[in-house]
Each structure stands twice: as structure tokens, then as C-alpha cells.
Amino acid sequence: MSGVRVLEAGPRALLVELPCGEDAEAFHAELLRRRAAGELPVREIVPGARTVLLDGVEDRALAGRLRSWTVPPLDRGEGEAVEIPVVYDGPDLADVAEAWGVAVDEVPRLHARTEFRVAFCGFAPGFGYLTGLPGHLSVPRRTTPRTRVPAGALALAGPYTGVYPRTSPGGWQLIGRMPGPEALWDPGREPAALLGPGTRVRFVPAEVRG
Amino acid sequence: MSAGIEVVRAGALTTVQDEGRTGWAHLGVPRAGALDGPARRLANRLVGNAPDAAVLETTLTGCAVRVTGNRPVWAVVGGAPCRVTVDGRPVAWGSPVRVPGGAVLDAGPAVHGVRGYLAFAGGLVPEPVLGSRSADLLSGLGPPVLREGHVLPLGRPGDTPGVDTVPWPGVPAELVLPLHRGPRDDWFTDRALRTLTTAVYRVSERSNRIGLRTEGPALGRARGGELPSEGMVLGAVQVPPDGLPVVFLNDHPTTGGYPVVGVVAASALAGAAQAVPGTPVRFVDA
Known part of the structure; x- marks a missing residue:
């Protein structure tokens, strides 16, 4: 794969940097395939926006091998899609519509017809950064973050879509909400996160009740 | 009444900690676990526990617990040195002590260092979450921070400990x-990189289990x-944008958006767990 940089992150970790997010997702998928095949003895594989971190690396020669890997392009249609019901009634719908240059009622339509994929997790357990929206539909973060974003809030920032697994502060633009957000994260369940890296996701408009 | 401990004095910040939860970083789950790993392992060894058994980690002011049930429990207080008593009578710090059923084991404020470790024969056995009993203060997983009146169960004691004194690191x-x-050292000026390894920083009082913050x-x-x-x-x-290095400790976020200039070897982090605010910090090339 061209444009792969392998950086050391201390004596036991490697940070693999790719030219773009799509390449990082493809590289991550390849790492998971190789680990499943028993070819990659590492403790953690942590995808980021344009990187994949390998932690618990004992084999110093791995860095050289990573650079020479042939990695197939990402198959975004791989695996079954998780369907998330969502009510598109967020307080930032108008701001997002303006940023996108469309009418307010176009936002749910454009969002719900997009095929998403969890690129990476972070911020809180079970919070996935979902890619899939085309580049021209990126939106800035809010200039003033909210001190309280409710659990289940469906939100946009930069190229990403996310659903808050629990109430927390946040600076993303809120366009809707998922009923029953407790399904996003349950440490007693396997898998604990509904939206783990690599998961395909579709948002399905739900009826407003009550 | 079954074997356990009841919190009598919770102290400034006392949590249950074991080796932490690894293998979940890709879901945004921090590792957690005792900040001073060697102290936790040593404390466990002294009461005959497996090295990965769960202990209490205290912060600066210690804590006090009552042994529930009728049977005595072997316990040890290690890590940051402090005064230790059982029902008000002084006992040894850093060595196993027998705490009778109903008696109160009190680990006083740290004389040196920050984090004390209380290990009990059998280990603390609250319900594990994702394979660990550690409290994770960033995301709130694991047992809650201790409060007065909390009761924590103990497991079955293992073999009688074969050692009763060991050298504790200072x-x-x-x-x-x-x-x-x-x-990401290439994000910094040459001058900044020279400063990092020549200047003296100090431990900030805003340090916590997420990170050792510095001033300098x-x-x-x-x-x-x-x-x-x-x-x-x-x-x-x-x-971060203020330019002051933060050394990530066990409750650190799994992903981040500020550049990492370097990585401190994990073996050096036990010292960071015990450094009080104001302690001079030197970063040296490994």
C-alpha cells in the first residue's frame, strides 16, 4: 500500500499513518483479517481518523513488514448493517441545512439514505465516529459546545456522524435522537458496543410518539 | 456475615483497582488499573493473593475500613508510606497484619508519595466489568469511587503468605x-524538543488518574x-494548546487530538503515581 508511514509510539507500539480516512479503514480491516488468521500478535488495534495504533507489539520487525503489505480497497458493503431508529428533530437541523445549502426537511432525507460505517471509536465507551457522508456535507463543530447533550442524540461534526451513548458535554451539531439509546453500550453484552469499528450502519426515520 | 470490608472513612479518592481492562481500547474503553503497579503486586504477594487481585488505591489521605464477618482477615498497607492502625493501635506499614472480624484498619495520610494500596487476603471481588474490577474514572466503568458505608466482598484467601517483609521502593x-x-515530535520546534529534555518541570496539582500534568x-x-x-x-x-506536557496515566482517553511528543516507558510510571504536586520532573532521552 502506498503512502504508509509507520511511526513508533514508545517501545511497544506502532502508529500506522495512512494518506486518508478511507485508506485507514481499509488498513484496519486488513489488520483484523490478519489477526483473526493468527498472523498479528498484538494486544490492541485502535483505529483513528487516519491512523491505526498497534499496542503491545513485541516483534520489532513488524514495522518493516507493515509498509510492504498489499491491502485490498475497503468493501463498504461488507457485513450486515445495524439499523438505528432515529427521530430527526434536533435543535441544529436549521444550521446543518444552511451549511449543506438545502431545505431543512432535506437534511433527514439526505442523512437517512447514506450508508455509514464506524471508522473508529473514542470520546466515551461505545461512541463511534461514522463515515459515509460525502465531503461536501461536512459541518463545523458548534462554536460554543453544549454542557449537556442527552443520551441518544444524533450528531454531526466534520465528516462524522455519531450517536451519544450517554449524557455528556458535546460540541457536535444535533440533528435528531435515537429512542432507546441504552442499546448503544452494554458492558454485559457481547459485543458491548453496538457501533464497534467496521460496523455498517443505516439510520431509519422513526415515527414520533407522544 | 460473609467476609468483606465496610468503608468507615473513604478518604479523598479511594477506588478498587486490579490490573485493568485491556483489549477494549478500540471501543473507547480506557485501561484503568492501579497507577503504581509494582506496589499493587507487592501488596498482593504479601497477603498470599495472585498478583492481579483487586486492591484499594488511596490518594494522599488514606482510608479506613471495617472487616465484616467474624473471621480475621490478613491485610497489608503499602505504596505511599503512612501510619497504620487496627482499632486505634499502631501496626506495621508494609507488612501483613491480622485484622480481627469487626476491627477497623486505618491507613493514615501519606507521609511521602500519593497513592497507598490496601490488599486483603482473598482480594476484593466486586462484580467485574469487561474482565476487570478496576474503577475507571474517565468513563465511569467498574465499581464506584468509595463512600462511607460501602461494602465490598472478599474472595477466598489463598495460601498463607510465605513472606512477611519485603523492600518497598522509596x-x-x-x-x-x-x-x-x-x-508526533515533528509537530514541535527544535527548540521545544531541546527544552523538553533540558528544562525542569514540576508536577501540577491538577494531576489525576488520567494524566500527570506538568508546569514549566x-x-x-x-x-x-x-x-x-x-x-x-x-x-x-x-x-495540548497551552504547550505543557501531560503524561497519560491509566485512565487516559483511548484516542486524542493533541500531538504526542514522546512516550514514557510504562516501567517509569509507578514513580509518576507517587509524585506529589511540586515534585521536579525531568524528561530524559530513553
Whole structure:
């Protein structure tokens, strides 16, 4: 794969940097395939926006091998899609519509017809950064973050879509909400996160009740 | 009444900690676990526990617990040195002590260092979450921070401990942290990189289980812009916009958007766990 940089992150970790997010997702998928095949003895594989971190690396020669890997392009249609019901009634719908240059009622339509994929997790357990929206539909973060974003809030920032697994502060633009957000994260369940890296996701408009 | 402990005095911040939860960073789950790993393992060894058994980690002011049930429990207080009593009578710090059923084991304020460890024969056995009994203060997983009246169950004691005294590491007067450069050292000016390994920083009182914050000369960046979120390792020295290095400890976020100038070897982090605010910090090339 061209444009792969392998950086050391201390004596036991490697940070693999790719030219773009799509390449990082493809590289991550390849790492998971190789680990499943028993070819990659590492403790953690942590995808980021344009990187994949390998932690618990004992084999110093791995860095050289990573650079020479042939990695197939990402198959975004791989695996079954998780369907998330969502009510598109967020307080930032108008701001997002303006940023996108469309009418307010176009936002749910454009969002719900997009095929998403969890690129990476972070911020809180079970919070996935979902890619899939085309580049021209990126939106800035809010200039003033909210001190309280409710659990289940469906939100946009930069190229990403996310659903808050629990109430927390946040600076993303809120366009809707998922009923029953407790399904996003349950440490007693396997898998604990509904939206783990690599998961395909579709948002399905739900009826407003009550 | 079954074997357990009841919190009589919770102290400033007392949590249950074991080796932490690994293998979940890709879901945004921090590793957690005792900050001073060697102290936790030593304390467990002294009461005949497996090294990964769960203990109490205290912060500066210690804590006090009552042994529930009728049977005596072997316990040890280690890590940061402090005065130890059982029902008000002084007992040895750093060695196993027999605490009768109903008696109160009190670990006093730290004389040196920050974090004390209370290990009990059988280990603490609250319900594990994702394979660990550690409290994770960043994301709230695991048992809650201890409060007065909390009761924690104990497991079955193992073999009688075969050792009763061991050398405990001292608390360093100066924290020397061996630093592996990168992965984002190229985000900083040459002058900043020289400053990092020559200047004396001090431990900030805003330090916590997430990170050891420092005060000292700010590190200037060689480039602007934002770093797209990337995975973070234990010991990562992250530099936020104020330019002051933060050494990531066990409850660190799994991904972050500020550049990591270098990584402190995990073996040096036990010292960081015990460094009180104001302690001089030197980063040296590993």
C-alpha cells in the first residue's frame, strides 16, 4: 500500500499513518483479517481518523513488514448493517441545512439514505465516529459546545456522524435522537458496543410518539 | 456475615483497582488499573493473593475500613508510606497484619508519595466489568469511587503468605522519566524538543488518574492545524494548546487530538503515581 508511514509510539507500539480516512479503514480491516488468521500478535488495534495504533507489539520487525503489505480497497458493503431508529428533530437541523445549502426537511432525507460505517471509536465507551457522508456535507463543530447533550442524540461534526451513548458535554451539531439509546453500550453484552469499528450502519426515520 | 470490608472513612479518592481492562481500547474503553503497579503486586504477594487481585488505591489521605464477618482477615498497607492502625493501635506499614472480624484498619495520610494500596487476603471481588474490577474514572466503568458505608466482598484467601517483609521502593524526590521520541515530535520546534529534555518541570496539582500534568516552559509547535484523532498509549506525553506536557496515566482517553511528543516507558510510571504536586520532573532521552 502506498503512502504508509509507520511511526513508533514508545517501545511497544506502532502508529500506522495512512494518506486518508478511507485508506485507514481499509488498513484496519486488513489488520483484523490478519489477526483473526493468527498472523498479528498484538494486544490492541485502535483505529483513528487516519491512523491505526498497534499496542503491545513485541516483534520489532513488524514495522518493516507493515509498509510492504498489499491491502485490498475497503468493501463498504461488507457485513450486515445495524439499523438505528432515529427521530430527526434536533435543535441544529436549521444550521446543518444552511451549511449543506438545502431545505431543512432535506437534511433527514439526505442523512437517512447514506450508508455509514464506524471508522473508529473514542470520546466515551461505545461512541463511534461514522463515515459515509460525502465531503461536501461536512459541518463545523458548534462554536460554543453544549454542557449537556442527552443520551441518544444524533450528531454531526466534520465528516462524522455519531450517536451519544450517554449524557455528556458535546460540541457536535444535533440533528435528531435515537429512542432507546441504552442499546448503544452494554458492558454485559457481547459485543458491548453496538457501533464497534467496521460496523455498517443505516439510520431509519422513526415515527414520533407522544 | 460473609467476609468483606465496610468503608468507615473513604478518604479523598479511594477506588478498587486490579490490573485493568485491556483489549477494549478500540471501543473507547480506557485501561484503568492501579497507577503504581509494582506496589499493587507487592501488596498482593504479601497477603498470599495472585498478583492481579483487586486492591484499594488511596490518594494522599488514606482510608479506613471495617472487616465484616467474624473471621480475621490478613491485610497489608503499602505504596505511599503512612501510619497504620487496627482499632486505634499502631501496626506495621508494609507488612501483613491480622485484622480481627469487626476491627477497623486505618491507613493514615501519606507521609511521602500519593497513592497507598490496601490488599486483603482473598482480594476484593466486586462484580467485574469487561474482565476487570478496576474503577475507571474517565468513563465511569467498574465499581464506584468509595463512600462511607460501602461494602465490598472478599474472595477466598489463598495460601498463607510465605513472606512477611519485603523492600518497598522509596518515593523519588525527583521524577526522572525516560522518553522515547515520537510519534508526533515533528509537530514541535527544535527548540521545544531541546527544552523538553533540558528544562525542569514540576508536577501540577491538577494531576489525576488520567494524566500527570506538568508546569514549566511551554513547548512551541512547528506547525499549526489540528491533528485528526488517533490512538493513544499509556505513558504518551501529549501536548495540548497551552504547550505543557501531560503524561497519560491509566485512565487516559483511548484516542486524542493533541500531538504526542514522546512516550514514557510504562516501567517509569509507578514513580509518576507517587509524585506529589511540586515534585521536579525531568524528561530524559530513553
